[in-house]
Amino acid sequence: xxxxxxxxxxxxxxxxxxxxxxxxxxxxxxxxxxxxxxxxxxxxxxxxxxxxxxxxxxxxxxxxxxxxxxxxxxxxxxxxxxxxxxxxxxxxxxxxxxxxxxxxxxxxxxxxxxxxxxxxxxxxxxxxxxxxxxxxxxxxxxxxxxxxxxxxxxxxxxxxxxxxxxxxxxxxxxxxxxxxxxxxxxxxxxxxxxxxxxxxxxxxxxxxxxxxxxxxxxxxxxxxxxxxxxxxxxxxxxxxxxxxxxxxxxxxxxxxxxxxxxxxxxxxxxxxxxxxxxxxxxxxxxxxxxxxxxxxxxxxxxxxxxxxxxxxxxxxxxxxxxxxxxxxxxxxxxxxxxxxxxxxxxxxxxxxxxxxxxxxxxxxxxxxxxxxxxxxxxxxxxxxxxxxxxxxxxxxxxxxxxxxxxxxxxxxxxxxxxxxxxxxxxx
Numbered sequence: 001x002x003x004x005x006x007x008x009x010x011x012x013x014x015x016x017x018x019x020x021x022x023x024x025x026x027x028x029x030x031x032x033x034x035x036x037x038x039x040x041x042x043x044x045x046x047x048x049x050x051x052x053x054x055x056x057x058x059x060x061x062x063x064x065x066x067x068x069x070x071x072x073x074x075x076x077x078x079x080x081x082x083x084x085x086x087x088x089x090x091x092x093x094x095x096x097x098x099x100x101x102x103x104x105x106x107x108x109x110x111x112x113x114x115x116x117x118x119x120x121x122x123x124x125x126x127x128x129x130x131x132x133x134x135x136x137x138x139x140x141x142x143x144x145x146x147x148x149x150x151x152x153x154x155x156x157x158x159x160x161x162x163x164x165x166x167x168x169x170x171x172x173x174x175x176x177x178x179x180x181x182x183x184x185x186x187x188x189x190x191x192x193x194x195x196x197x198x199x200x201x202x203x204x205x206x207x208x209x210x211x212x213x214x215x216x217x218x219x220x221x222x223x224x225x226x227x228x229x230x231x232x233x234x235x236x237x238x239x240x241x242x243x244x245x246x247x248x249x250x251x252x253x254x255x256x257x258x259x260x261x262x263x264x265x266x267x268x269x270x271x272x273x274x275x276x277x278x279x280x281x282x283x284x285x286x287x288x289x290x291x292x293x294x295x296x297x298x299x300x301x302x303x304x305x306x307x308x309x310x311x312x313x314x315x316x317x318x319x320x321x322x323x324x325x326x327x328x329x330x331x332x333x334x335x336x337x338x339x340x341x342x343x344x345x346x347x348x349x350x351x352x353x354x355x356x357x358x359x360x361x362x363x364x365x366x367x368x369x370x371x372x373x374x375x376x377x378x379x380x381x382x383x384x385x386x387x388x389x390x391x392x393x394x395x396x397x398x399x400x401x402x403x404x405x406x407x408x409x410x411x412x413x414x415x416x417x418x419x420x421x422x423x424x425x426x427x
Contacts, residue, residue, distance in 0.1 A: 043109035063106025065341035134175025227258030259301030302337035355394030363408035
């Protein structure tokens with residue numbers, strides 16, 4: 001068709017303009033509610049440490065204990081691969097990366113716990129522990145020993161512990177401000193949420209704190225812990241968790257599944273409370289759909305089977321944890337909880353193997369898509385988005401290197417961000 005030629009149409013401009021005007025409010029609502037991936041790094045796990053047990057050396061201690069467990073129970077790549085079923089070609093690269101990670105950055109996300117892991121104490125004792133936690137977190141960020149993400153899990157908004165939880169939050173945040181300000185990696189966790197109004201209350205608290213300290217509105221976000229049946233399905237039959245994201249007013253950063261509280265609330269007996277139980281799968285599927293496109297991440301829960309005791313017992317616990325982590329990754333739950341230093345080797349082994357084993361195939365498919373080269377799989381933009389997201393997550397967690405990805409795809413980090421629908425970075 002020549003440049004000057006036109007095609008026949010029937011709709012008047014006023015019709016098109018009228019449709020645009022009628023949908024303008026919907027367009028704005030879509031943009032507000034579903035901004036897409038925030039483009040920030042998501043940690044692969046969260047470690048919980050009781051408020052009275054956390055010290056300046058906790059993170060390094062976890063790494064050292066994990067390394068010692070490797071030395072004792074899987075001293076080389078072949079030994080760990082044999083336990084976990086990792087292929088021979090991945091055994092060396094995965095093992096080397098696990099050890100390097102444990103030496104350099106053993107914990108990616110740490111929560112100082114003032115809820116179940118801490119329990120009920122006197123007000124004076126919890127005040128002191130909260131103030132101490134703030135001082136330790138501030139010092140860790142200042143001297144470079146902090147995890148990339150750190151913060152506290154306060155008590156919930158239920159009436160019995162509400163005032164205590166609010167006070168601990170206040171003491172902790174005020175202590176951080178006094179020590180130089182809120183760190184970029186600050187994360188707060190609101191547990192045992194049952195009603196949307198409890199999320200609204202948390203948002204109000206943070207708004208009040210920001211105003212008191214002249215902080216940018218919305219500066220402080222928080223995680224919503226999904227531990228009750230009411231947080232998944234309300235009495236009105238609606239998916240409560242979706243309403244909770246809205247009630248957070250843009251402050252919700254992630255949804256964390258609480259394996260044992262949620263299972264118990266469904267009546268699951270203790271022997272069967274696990275992250276792969278059908279009630280867990282249902283809850284996380286609802287969480288996943290509610291969070292999709294909102295920029296809110298989803299985290300799996302934990303296993304309470306600890307890798308302790310003789311080698312055979314440690315290996316059994318490692319197999320279980322590795323399998324649960326692999327299962328979660330395949331279901332797009334890219335984060336989970338770790339309860340013991342011995343969980344770190346299998347967490348990182350599962351994560352690194354997951355991204356390394358699919359690297360070449362994902363890179364080839366993405367390169368073919370970008371080059372419009374065809375192939376035996378007809379990928380669409382949505383799949384290209386998923387392929388890019390997979391490679392970006394592998395880069396973020398250290399499973400693969402930027403040079404490897406660039407060499408296989410011919411794409412920069414900015415190219416991958418664009419294809420994944422993330423805000424473009426210069427990295």
